[in-house]
Amino acid sequence: MNRIDYIFGELDRKKEKALIPYVCCGDPTVAFTEELVVKLAESGADLIELGVPYSDPVADGPTVQKASVRALAGKITLDKIFSLAARVRQKTQIPLLIMTYYNPVYVMGVDHFIEQGRAAGVDGLIIPDLPLEEAGPVQEALEKKGMNLIFLATPTSTSDRLKKIARLAQGFIYCVSVTGVTGARQDISDQLSLLVKRLRQETRIPLAAGFGISGPENARKAAALADGVIVGSALIDRMEQSLTQHPEDYHRAMKEGCSFVKTLKSELRRGEAVQLAGRF
Numbered sequence: 001m002n003r004i005d006y007i008f009g010e011l012d013r014k015k016e017k018a019l020i021p022y023v024c025c026g027d028p029t030v031a032f033t034e035e036l037v038v039k040l041a042e043s044g045a046d047l048i049e050l051g052v053p054y055s056d057p058v059a060d061g062p063t064v065q066k067a068s069v070r071a072l073a074g075k076i077t078l079d080k081i082f083s084l085a086a087r088v089r090q091k092t093q094i095p096l097l098i099m100t101y102y103n104p105v106y107v108m109g110v111d112h113f114i115e116q117g118r119a120a121g122v123d124g125l126i127i128p129d130l131p132l133e134e135a136g137p138v139q140e141a142l143e144k145k146g147m148n149l150i151f152l153a154t155p156t157s158t159s160d161r162l163k164k165i166a167r168l169a170q171g172f173i174y175c176v177s178v179t180g181v182t183g184a185r186q187d188i189s190d191q192l193s194l195l196v197k198r199l200r201q202e203t204r205i206p207l208a209a210g211f212g213i214s215g216p217e218n219a220r221k222a223a224a225l226a227d228g229v230i231v232g233s234a235l236i237d238r239m240e241q242s243l244t245q246h247p248e249d250y251h252r253a254m255k256e257g258c259s260f261v262k263t264l265k266s267e268l269r270r271g272e273a274v275q276l277a278g279r280f
């Protein structure tokens, strides 16, 4: 069994929801990301999204864009990200997902990219701009290495599309909770609840909600609907603020990030959120 299925099985047994932080690799340095990922795992994160910074993003909101600019300024590369993943893998068994636009995969070559990921102990890929219709070869290549392709479903996906996603999905489905770009928001929209209901009619695979989760309150709401939550911008915002107030105090920024993740996870351990989900 791969690490993704294993962790969702464990969470189900413990009646907990998954917390999936997104980190932007190399923001502000590779060493920071490396230590951060290990500490997030110790702070209650269940899976980690390792974001590949990209200069021409499609769905990144301002926070993720700024993080990517910082990482690119620090000369982050795919090779550095694979070796970062490999070093993290020496220290923790947390499932690692590489989140990247398709272009870097295409340029490196699908097989080579996947082989590098496998060697580094990566468990799956999330490729938001890879259309379902063209995902077949990538998914097959991943499958051969025991890795998963995580699909995204959005509030605007048609029923036909949701059916296809449900049929092909592995690991979990990334439920985009809003129409728009990434970034912390005040509240969880009704769109998420509808999307989850629609997907639930098609599949029992775990559903993780992302886009706009900004704190304990709306993490709990999202977790009441889905099996897990993905948090990117809100985590990056906290560390960025800390670094603005205390320049170069990386240790402090990392601590802030970890205590945020601890707070979020404690909401996802609460029984009431779990009962509402009704996966089984």
Ligand SMILES: O=P(O)(O)OC[C@@H](O)[C@@H](O)c1c[nH]c2ccccc12
Binding pocket: 022, 049, 051, 059, 060, 064, 099, 128, 181, 182, 183, 184, 210, 211, 212, 213, 230, 231, 232, 233, 234
């Ligand atoms: O930042 P948010 O609103 O918490 O959402 C997670 C998101 O940042 C992360 O999963 C992500 C970063 N870039 C993306 C591009 C497409 C889809 C998702 C993403």
